Amino acid sequence: MTENQLPAPEVSLDWLKSMTLIRRFEERAGEQYTRAKIGGFLHLAIGEEATIVGAVAALRPTDYMIATYRSHGQALARGSEPGRVMAELFGRVDGLCRGRGGSMHMFDLERRFMGGFGIVGGNLPLAAGFGLTSDYLGNEDATLCQFGDGASNQGTFGETLNLAALWSLPVVFMVTNNQFGMGTSLERHSAQTNLQIKGEGFGVPGLECDGMDVVDTWSVTKEAMRIAREERQPVLVEALNYRFRGHSIADPEDYRTEEEVLAWSKRDPLVTFADRLTAEGILNDEQREAIDLQATETVDAAVAFADASPEPEPSSLYDDVYVLSDQVRGWYSADHRGAGVQKGEDLS
């Protein structure tokens, strides 16, 4: 593969900072999980930082980004406050979703990060919906939809790619092929293992990028976004990468060998990118350490912020189940009805 040219030095350094923040954040999240600060499932993106940062770097601030249940990194790369991401993991009121979503359901409307989604393949139709809005309103916004190799076997994959091509929607579908659908390896779950061609029959051409290389991911995603935006042609991008940790924290990883993990870890996207920046004279050892230290400090602050944030009040339990209005004045649930004023009925 011909090596892509680096962007401007300050941009390169920003990417390294962003990738480092994700790495340190995820490591700390894993640690907090073992200390029972975080409940439920925790899916870490360690090893996938280049795919996240490279893809996000190819977006305009007005573009929509939508991802999967492994989505802390996307939120961070999109600019969400680390403290609010950590607070969401802790289930606190200052979390991005006020403690309603948790690890699998990050969301930051202000930054057009349109969510982490817990249902494999469930986010693809929504991405096409964002694309339809852009098309309907006649603006230049485009959408990037990330999903895993496992999702490429869902019905929504074929349905959505067909519709996106049929309606010329400005959407880039990025399958992050980390080689496993949970614990089932690619060749054991997909008859077609060259995932970039999996959309061709639906009228969606494919591109491939090295998801372990932030520059390559950025370069290919940028071109895909241009095609989607300017030519109104949806594109499927396959980003080849590898997650260094298990599917979730509760994963014994019996399905892969230590040798395989070790071989991939030599291509650690964080290390290889930093090495390249050093080799090209953009980064010295001092700066490298400083970036790492800064990331650690940011994560320390995020944990402190999350720790200080209160747990949601029981009285907020029913908030946002509905948009309350003249039509839906109150709470009509069987367990919440009593003689008094019902939830939301007191509009004074």
Added chain:
Amino acid sequence: MAEMRYREALNQALAEELERDPNVYLMGQDISVFGGAFKVTEGLMDRFGEKRIRDTPISENTIVGIGVGSAMTGLRPVIELMTINFSLLALDQIINHAAHVRYMFGGQVSVPLVVRMPQGAGHQLGPTHSHSFEALYLHVPGLLVAVPSTAADAKGLLKTAIRDDNPVIFIEHETLYGQRGEVPDDPDFTVPFGLAAIRREGIDVTIIGISRMAQTAERAAEQLAAEHGIEAEVIDPRTLRPLDLDTILESVAKTNRCVIVEEGWPHGGVGANLAALIQEQGFDDLDAPVGRVTGVDAPMPYAKSLEQISFPHEQQVIEATLALFGERKRASRG
């Protein structure tokens, strides 16, 4: 007032809302060129164009999901699924996404989406094309559920559904599309959600009819009055979420007896739910157990002779009502 068919009332509601708000658009199978499987959207493409009246492939889950995504980003989609049976293919998008997105993202977005679809048996369409699923959608917090049984309600509720910021499951009935009814002329006519209609006043028993069964209940009530001297109050809740429980409880407080009539299956049905609410909150008002008349607990058969006994008719409603009075009422008539 103008007399029109239920399908025409729906068509009028869609046309008026498309006219009123440029972000309202329609999407579904065969709704554009073909005019809709039940002709509800006839003529709309000529008037509003293909951008706003969109034919889709047969991909129910993705159609609903595109609706959810576009609703999250500012549009107001109205989706037609050809029948409620096919909505089973879209349950992931309806429940995990449409109903939950606002809550799980802490109120950052809303999903102003309407999913319209007809239900009901009686056309010999067999097990996969005759379902009644209002109970299924009633089960889900985050969804609103409307079940119009008249042309006026079809129009008024649909306009409200389109203007509301919540996802609405709008359940029409195949048998009602051709039925005529009086509909107000006022272009701003709407029917609010959460307001039951009292179809017939009475003092002896409250009969609650869901969807088409509101009409079955009304006809049964006329027979009960003529042949048994029982004056039934007939209530059509019109929306199941939100539910106008106050009107139901007030009626039961007056009549002390209640029968619920629905076309769907008995277990976990609308009637089961309403009976629980009524006994929880109106127990002291009841002189008899709450009666239920439902579809039979089996898939819908094809044979006409079997299909006709698989969903409620007036006779079952009359029998269930008489059972609540036992010997006393009958004796008093003697």
